[in-house]
Amino acid sequence: MATTPAHTALWPAPLASGAVDATVHVPGSKSVTNRALVLAALASEPGWLRRPLRSRDTLLMAGALRAMGVGIEEGVGPDGTGETWRVLPTGLHGPATVDVGNAGTVMRFLPPVAALADGPIRFDGDPRSYERPLNGVIDALRVLGARIDDDGRGALPLTVHGGGALDGGPVEIDASSSSQFVSALLLSGPRFNQGVEVRHIGSSLPSLPHIRMTVDMLRAVGAQVDTPESGGEPNVWRVTPGALLGRDLTIEPDLSNAQPFLAAALVTGGKVVIPDWPSRTTQPGDKLREIFTDMGGSCELTEYGLEFTGSGAVRGIDVDLSEVGELTPGIAAVAALADSPSTLRGVAHLRLHETDRLAALTKEINELGGDVTETADGLHIRPRKLHGGIFHTYEDHRMATAGAIIGLAVEGVQIENVATTAKTLPDFPDMWAGMLGA
Ligand SMILES: O=C(O)C1=C[C@@H](OP(=O)(O)O)[C@@H](O)[C@H](O)C1
Numbered sequence: 001m002a003t004t005p006a007h008t009a010l011w012p013a014p015l016a017s018g019a020v021d022a023t024v025h026v027p028g029s030k031s032v033t034n035r036a037l038v039l040a041a042l043a044s045e046p047g048w049l050r051r052p053l054r055s056r057d058t059l060l061m062a063g064a065l066r067a068m069g070v071g072i073e074e075g076v077g078p079d080g081t082g083e084t085w086r087v088l089p090t091g092l093h094g095p096a097t098v099d100v101g102n103a104g105t106v107m108r109f110l111p112p113v114a115a116l117a118d119g120p121i122r123f124d125g126d127p128r129s130y131e132r133p134l135n136g137v138i139d140a141l142r143v144l145g146a147r148i149d150d151d152g153r154g155a156l157p158l159t160v161h162g163g164g165a166l167d168g169g170p171v172e173i174d175a176s177s178s179s180q181f182v183s184a185l186l187l188s189g190p191r192f193n194q195g196v197e198v199r200h201i202g203s204s205l206p207s208l209p210h211i212r213m214t215v216d217m218l219r220a221v222g223a224q225v226d227t228p229e230s231g232g233e234p235n236v237w238r239v240t241p242g243a244l245l246g247r248d249l250t251i252e253p254d255l256s257n258a259q260p261f262l263a264a265a266l267v268t269g270g271k272v273v274i275p276d277w278p279s280r281t282t283q284p285g286d287k288l289r290e291i292f293t294d295m296g297g298s299c300e301l302t303e304y305g306l307e308f309t310g311s312g313a314v315r316g317i318d319v320d321l322s323e324v325g326e327l328t329p330g331i332a333a334v335a336a337l338a339d340s341p342s343t344l345r346g347v348a349h350l351r352l353h354e355t356d357r358l359a360a361l362t363k364e365i366n367e368l369g370g371d372v373t374e375t376a377d378g379l380h381i382r383p384r385k386l387h388g389g390i391f392h393t394y395e396d397h398r399m400a401t402a403g404a405i406i407g408l409a410v411e412g413v414q415i416e417n418v419a420t421t422a423k424t425l426p427d428f429p430d431m432w433a434g435m436l437g438a
C-alpha cells in the first residue's frame with residue numbers, strides 16, 4: 001500500500017480539553033549544541049558535550065565535522081552520566097562533502113572551519129539553503145585569505161578550498177540579514193593566524209543574544225574576545241589567535257523549543273513547568289518570561305526550573321522582536337488567539353529564514369479565518385474567531401509548532417508535515433501528546 005509522503009501527511013492538532021498541567025523536559029539547545037560542537041572540533045584537546053540536542057540540525061553538524069576528520073563518539077560522561085558526545089579534534093581534512101540541510105548554523109559556521117582543512121570541502125543542502133544568504137561569510141573569508149568556488153550568487157552550493165591555515169585579520173561585513181555571519185567568523189577566529197576583527201557595517205543587526213552566546217562560549221574555552229559591550233568600538237568584535245580548551249559542557253534546554261509548551265499554558269489558562277531553565281543564559285528564549293507575562297501569564301523561576309501559569313486571559317502585544325526573531329512564529333500564534341490586536345516589529349530578516357516566515361504566518365493564519373497583515377518589518381495581527389483547516393508548514397519547524405498552538409484552541413486544525421519539527425525537536429508530537437495527558 002502506498003504511504004503518504006511525510007511532507008504531505010496531515011497531523012490533526014489536538015484540541016485542549018481544559019487547562020494543561022504538565023512538566024515538560026525540553027531537549028538541549030540547538031544553538032548551544034552546534035556552537036559547542038564547532039568549538040570542541042577546533043580545540044587542542046578532547047572535550048565532552050553532555051545532553052547535546054540530537055535533531056536534524058545538530059546531527060548534520062556532527063556529520064559534517066566527522067566528514068572533515070573530527071572524532072565524535074557516543075559515550076558516557078566523566079561522571080558516569082549517559083547522553084554524551086566525546087569530541088576528539090584530530091582532523092580537519094579534505095576532500096569532504098558537507099550536507100547543511102537547511103541549518104543556518106551549519107551553512108554559516110562551517111565554511112570558516114573548512115578554510116582551515118587541508119583540502120577541498122564541498123557544501124550542499126536542501127533547495128531552501130540555496131536561497132538563504134551566505135554572502136557575508138563567503139566575501140569575508142575571501143578577504144581573510146580563503147579560496148572559495150561558488151556560482152557568484154553569494155549562496156550555496158560552494159566549495160571551500162581549505163589550505164590548512166588562514167591568515168585572518170580585519171574584515172568588514174554587512175550582517176543585517178543574519179547574525180550568524182558574525183558568529184561564524186568569531187567561532188573559528190582563534191584558529192586564524194592573526195585572529196579576526198569583524199566590523200559590522202550594515203544598517204541593523206538582528207539576534208544580538210546569539211552573538212553574545214558565541215562570545216560567552218568562546219571565552220569559556222579560553223579565547224580572548226573584545227566586544228562592543230566590553231568597552232570596544234560599537235559593532236566591532238575582535239578575537240585573539242590562540243589554542244582552545246576541551247571542555248566538559250552540559251547543554252542547556254532549548255528555551256525557544258520550550259515556547260509552544262509555555263504557549264499552551266497561556267492559551268488554556270493552565271500551568272507548565274520546564275525543568276532546568278537556566279538562571280543565567282544568552283538564549284533568546286529567556287525573553288519569553290517577559291513576553292508571555294505581558295501577554296497574560298505569570299512565571300516563577302526556581303532552582304528546579306520555570307513554572308509558567310496562564311490566567312485564562314490572552315492579551316495582544318506590541319513588541320520589537322529583532323533580538324529574538326526565532327520566537328516570532330509562536331508569538332504570532334498566541335497573538336491570533338488573543339483578546340486584542342498585536343504588532344510584531346523588527347523582524348524583516350525572517351523572510352530569509354527556513355521559509356519567508358512573515359508571508360507564511362500571514363497566509364496560514366488568514367486561511368483559518370484570521371486577520372493578519374504583513375508590514376515592512378513584521379506583522380499586524382487582529383484576532384478573529386478562527387476555524388479549522390490545513391495549516392501548511394513550508395518545511396519550517398516553527399511553523400509546525402505555531403500551528404499546534406492554534407490547534408489547542410481551534411477545532412479541526414491539521415498540520416501538514418509535522419515531521420518537519422525534527423529540525424530541532426524530533427519528539428514534538430509525542431511531547432505535545434504527553435503534555436495534554438494523552
Ligand atoms: O546563531 C544562532 O544559533 C541563531 C541565530 C539566529 O539567526 P538570524 O540572526 O539569522 O536570525 C536565529 O534566528 C537562529 O535560529 C539561530
Ligand SMILES: C=C(OP(=O)(O)O)C(=O)O
Pocket residue numbers: 102103104105326353354398424
Ligand atoms: C532561524 C532558525 O534556524 P537556522 O539556524 O536554520 O537559521 C530557527 O531555528 O528559527
